[in-house]
Each structure stands twice: as C-alpha cells, then as structure tokens.
Amino acid sequence: MEYLATEIPRSRKTIMKKRFLLLLLISLVAAVPAIAQQPLDALVDREIAQLVSTYKMLHASPELSHYEEKTSAFLATQLRALGFTVTERVGKYERTDLIAYGVVAVLKNGNGPTVWVRTDLDGLPVEEKTGVPYASKVKTRNEAGQEVSVMHACGHDVHITSMIGTAKMLAALKDQWHGTLVIIGQPAEETVTGARAMLADGLYTRFPRPDFILALHDSADAEAGKITYVPGYAMASSTSVDVVVRGLGGHGSKPEATKDPVVIAAQIILALQTIISRENSPLDPAVVTIGSIHGGTKRNIIPDEVVLQLTIRTYKEEVRRHILTAIERIAKGIAAGAGVPDERAPILKVIESESAPSLYNDPQLTERVTAAIGRAIGADNVVKVPPMMASEDFGRLSLDHQIPAVMFWLGAIEPSKVEASRKSGKPLPSLHSSLFGPLPEPTLRTGVKAMTSAVLELMKK
Ligand SMILES: [Zn+2]
Ligand SMILES: [Zn+2]
Numbered sequence: 001m002e003y004l005a006t007e008i009p010r011s012r013k014t015i016m017k018k019r020f021l022l023l024l025l026i027s028l029v030a031a032v033p034a035i036a037q038q039p040l041d042a043l044v045d046r047e048i049a050q051l052v053s054t055y056k057m058l059h060a061s062p063e064l065s066h067y068e069e070k071t072s073a074f075l076a077t078q079l080r081a082l083g084f085t086v087t088e089r090v091g092k093y094e095r096t097d098l099i100a101y102g103v104v105a106v107l108k109n110g111n112g113p114t115v116w117v118r119t120d121l122d123g124l125p126v127e128e129k130t131g132v133p134y135a136s137k138v139k140t141r142n143e144a145g146q147e148v149s150v151m152h153a154c155g156h157d158v159h160i161t162s163m164i165g166t167a168k169m170l171a172a173l174k175d176q177w178h179g180t181l182v183i184i185g186q187p188a189e190e191t192v193t194g195a196r197a198m199l200a201d202g203l204y205t206r207f208p209r210p211d212f213i214l215a216l217h218d219s220a221d222a223e224a225g226k227i228t229y230v231p232g233y234a235m236a237s238s239t240s241v242d243v244v245v246r247g248l249g250g251h252g253s254k255p256e257a258t259k260d261p262v263v264i265a266a267q268i269i270l271a272l273q274t275i276i277s278r279e280n281s282p283l284d285p286a287v288v289t290i291g292s293i294h295g296g297t298k299r300n301i302i303p304d305e306v307v308l309q310l311t312i313r314t315y316k317e318e319v320r321r322h323i324l325t326a327i328e329r330i331a332k333g334i335a336a337g338a339g340v341p342d343e344r345a346p347i348l349k350v351i352e353s354e355s356a357p358s359l360y361n362d363p364q365l366t367e368r369v370t371a372a373i374g375r376a377i378g379a380d381n382v383v384k385v386p387p388m389m390a391s392e393d394f395g396r397l398s399l400d401h402q403i404p405a406v407m408f409w410l411g412a413i414e415p416s417k418v419e420a421s422r423k424s425g426k427p428l429p430s431l432h433s434s435l436f437g438p439l440p441e442p443t444l445r446t447g448v449k450a451m452t453s454a455v456l457e458l459m460k461k
Contacts, residue, residue, distance in 0.1 A: 062123025103185030112179025120189035162447030222411030238391035252300035362404035372457035412438035
C-alpha cells in the first residue's frame, strides 16, 4: 500500500551486502533442480527453509522507495539463476535525478498466454519494534538530512520472497504449463511512482504484453494460511490535490481592506464536505479528506493565501472526475462570494505524480484464480472480503481495465493472535505499523502455493 513521502537513504551497511552475497551463493547452489514431476506440496517443502532464510535476510535489509538498488539486484540474480532473461533498471521517474530499479524477468516456454506476476520492492521509514531476531536495524538519511529507520512495514519482503518461490516452482514445473511468464519487481510502490515509471519506460513494448496480470499483498488482518480476495473494485484510487486559496492580505485590525483567505478557506473546508453527502451517489464510495491547512504567520496579519492539501479516494473514474470538478466549483464560488477578484480565484492543483488509479480485480479472472487457489490450499482457506479505500499502484498496470488483473490478499498473522483480537476487539497492528510482524513460514508457504497455482491455472497445457 502507498506511503506518500520522499526519503533518500545515504549510507549502506556492509553487513547487508554480506547477507545478500551469502544468500545468493546458497540459492545458486540450490537453483534449477531436476524435480519436474513432484507435486507442488513436495516442491514447497523442499524450498521452504531456504525461502524463510531469504525472507529474513530481506526483512533485515529494507530499502526506501526509489532506492531499492540491492533488493532489485538480489531479485534479478535469483531469477536469472532460474533461467529467466532479466532486464534491470526498468523505469523512468519524472524526477530525473532518481534511478528506477525495476526488474523484468521473462521465461519463455513455448506458445501460450503471457502472464505477468508483480512484486513490489520497497520498505518504509519506520523504526521496527517487533522484537524478532531478524528485525531491521537499518538507518538512513531522508531528504532533509534527518536519520530515519527503515522497515519492511508493508511486508513487501513477503511479496519478493513469494515471487522467488513461485519462480522456483514454475521453473521446476515447466512441463505443466506453456506460454510466457514475466515476473516484475516494481520499485516505489509506497510513493505510487513505480508502476507509472515502469510504464513510462516502455514496459509493454519492450517486453511481451500481458494477457493477465497477478499480484498478492500480505494482509495484517488475516491468518497465515488464508487467502482473501475482493472481486471488482478492491482498492480506491488516490488523488493528491492542493487548493491554493488566494485573498488580499493586510493588517488584522483592518479586515475591511482585505479579502481574508483564512475565513474563505474555512468556508471551503466545510462546503467540500457536501460533495460526498449531497452530490455523490451513496452507492459510489468516495472520500474527500483535507489533511493539511497552512496559511499565515502572525495573529495580526491577514495573509495573502492559504494552502489546503487533500486526498480524494474513489473507485470509479467518473466519480473522481466529478469530485475534482466540484472542488474547483465550490472553492471558486465561495471565493467569488467573498469578493475575491477573478485574477485571485483559488487554484486547484492535481498532483498526478502522487496519485494512483483504483484497483479493479477483473471478476472473471478473480473467480478463476481463487477457485484454483482453493483447490491447492483448501476452499475453506480462500475467503471473500470487503473492499477498502486504501490505494495501491498495481491497478495502473491494467491500463484502465484493458488488461485483466487481480491482486489477492495473503494472510500473514499468527492465527492465535487473530483469534485473540477477534475476542478482545483490540485491533492487530496494521500494515505500516512498527509492530507488523508476519509469521514467515506458513505465510510464505501459502503465498508460493497460491501464486503458483494461480499461474498454472492460466498457463496450463
Ligand atoms: Zn504500504
Ligand atoms: Zn504494500
């Protein structure tokens, strides 16, 4: 899930490099085994200990969005060792000072469908407090020069490891499927800039265009061993908007000589609440949140402007467009009503680089994939859940529903903790919490089995 902030890591621990190298050596030795006919369970049994080690290494070595250099190189090397043709540094950010660490790995296996599987790569500026032995102690510097801790608090290390496991299974089971398998490591999910950057770098022209796209995300609510899913709209679009309310400043004792943007901003904030309550259909979920208001310097000065920062969440694109139009209309109308001249009318800025489309899980594909997962892990362990208004940039890869895509949730929590939370009503640590601690073995086992059976369903002979 997304985290909108910009951080720059500066120093890297040599211990991290050593861990990567050690894991790399171990995995090269164990790669591409001749185990083609064994059933999936036995294959997972065989690989699980090493996958857990990989997970713990990745967990201890998180990197911030835009700086996934070591993580992407590790994924690339793993996939290369399994026979994939790997291209690194795929992606172009709007900020030209940043390198995009996107990984695209292609495994051709005769004629057949092209299926893409995506993992994200980045960690978060969070100080880990789980107390697990493999907890991250990584620190780096942000753009302001402050030291920040880094943690895989959204569990993208679970995703990377699950994709490595899936790649191992599918490389070993090549006689059971045909077509082109593409695994991508997407950087900068938390800033919702990575999918956009990869598409801007010719993702679907340089590499075989997908017929289907799959992803998983760990869930902080569901038990390890379970898969949960949402057909249709699953996560909301996220649009970042600034409204600059301009007035005419002056002395606080002489309001008659000014147009006070603080009062105008206050009226706009309240009036914007009526977009959801009075203009939007109650059947179309949407959120307008004003998360920041800044203006003025001193009690007795009426400032020239006030800046509001908003996040808009919707499922449907037409709802998103209507809300943006309504924000502008209301802001301008209130300013005009207060006597602000046209040339000082409020300015609406939509920050596309910090926005993500909604996640729409193609209903037919979702049904097909979750049925296959149910056959692999037990139908009782595959559970439909409600959608949410949080956001992900995975949806961008489907090019506005043109390419069928599905992201399902991977339960990651110790079952006794989920049970205790249900009984007590005390919520579990959420994704992005310093206390979010997936239970590695059963989570990875389920992630690998689920994704492998989903791909096999789409590519079976
Ligand atoms: Zn996240
Ligand atoms: Zn996430």
